[in-house]
Amino acid sequence: MTTTPDVQLVRDLVAQVPGFEEMYESHMFDQDGVLPHVFFWDVVQETVRSYLGQDPEAPDWRRTLDFLDERLALGVKEADAVIVTSFLNDLPFPGEPGHDIVRSLGPHLAAAFARIRPAG
Numbered sequence: 001m002t003t004t005p006d007v008q009l010v011r012d013l014v015a016q017v018p019g020f021e022e023m024y025e026s027h028m029f030d031q032d033g034v035l036p037h038v039f040f041w042d043v044v045q046e047t048v049r050s051y052l053g054q055d056p057e058a059p060d061w062r063r064t065l066d067f068l069d070e071r072l073a074l075g076v077k078e079a080d081a082v083i084v085t086s087f088l089n090d091l092p093f094p095g096e097p098g099h100d101i102v103r104s105l106g107p108h109l110a111a112a113f114a115r116i117r118p119a120g
Helices: 005-016 018-027 036-052 061-074 077-086 099-104 107-116
Strands: none
Touching: 005 018, 005 036, 005 061, 005 077, 018 036, 036 061, 036 077, 036 099, 061 077, 061 099, 061 107, 077 107
């Protein structure tokens, strides 16, 4: 059975940022596996909570951003779609708590963010 690039992205994130393991397990659906876009909604929530210091147990937001920036640089279309659509697009908007996290995006994430949300 071949793993699709978007599912591999999720697995690689969990391997690099082990704090997502429990969340990953809760997203496994019988034999169908994980749904990357749904999983990344929770990744955004945990990353913002970590950034805001609201949850000391949340996976480190810096490691998450670094990992995603590195992956976006690889240019794997199916994985990039998850990162852009279900991570960057779901970050807090201006005026919302945690919006300043966008100032910490790496160069690849920042460029993609500027394309999809030029107003922030």
